[in-house]
Amino acid sequence: ARLDWAAAPLAQPDDLKPHFEELQARMQARGVERGTPTxxxxxxxxxxxxxDYLQKRGGSAGQVLLGGCLLRKHCYPVFSYRLPTLTLGAEFGGDQSLPRQAEQFLIHKGLDPGAFPMVVLPGQTHAQFAS
Incomplete structure (x- = not known):
């Protein structure tokens, strides 16, 4: 069977655009002013x-990565990511490996903690981010 990538949710970074635009329109319909930091x-x-979507398009005040890390392509050979990012990891792995979290922690040690904080939540599993 062939996967219909156009129908798959969040199949590619560009697929986020219509979803974000729809969400923004709904928020504005409920009184959130245009230009409010998102x-x-x-x-x-x-x-x-x-x-990738936000790096390419901008328009965000910041992002929170739940059980994800900044992509290596933004970290090596020099750190190049511009958007303030809170990275949340779980003490007990899952889809995100502990060695990858440790690598990200070492990267974060050299970054501005006000713009790029990283927190590993004790006693939490990766799956709990979905709860």
Whole structure:
């Protein structure tokens, strides 16, 4: 069977655009003013899509990565990601490996903690981000 990528939710970073635009329109319909700072959040693999989307298009005050890390392409050979990012990891793995969290922690040690904080939540599992 062939996967219809156009019908798959969040199949590619560009697929986020219509969803974000619809959400923004709904928020404005409920009284949120145009131009109000917007923060974005994503879990696991969607965090990778979100980073690429926001890096390319901008328009966000910041992002929260739940069980995801900044992509290596933004970290090596020099750190190049511009958008303030809160990275939340879980003490007990899951889809995100502990060695990858440790690598991200080492990257974060050299970053501005006000713009790029990283928190590993004790006693939490990766799956709890979905709860």
């Amino acid at each position: 923060f974005h959040a994503a879990h696991c693999l969607s965090a990778a899509f979100l980073q």
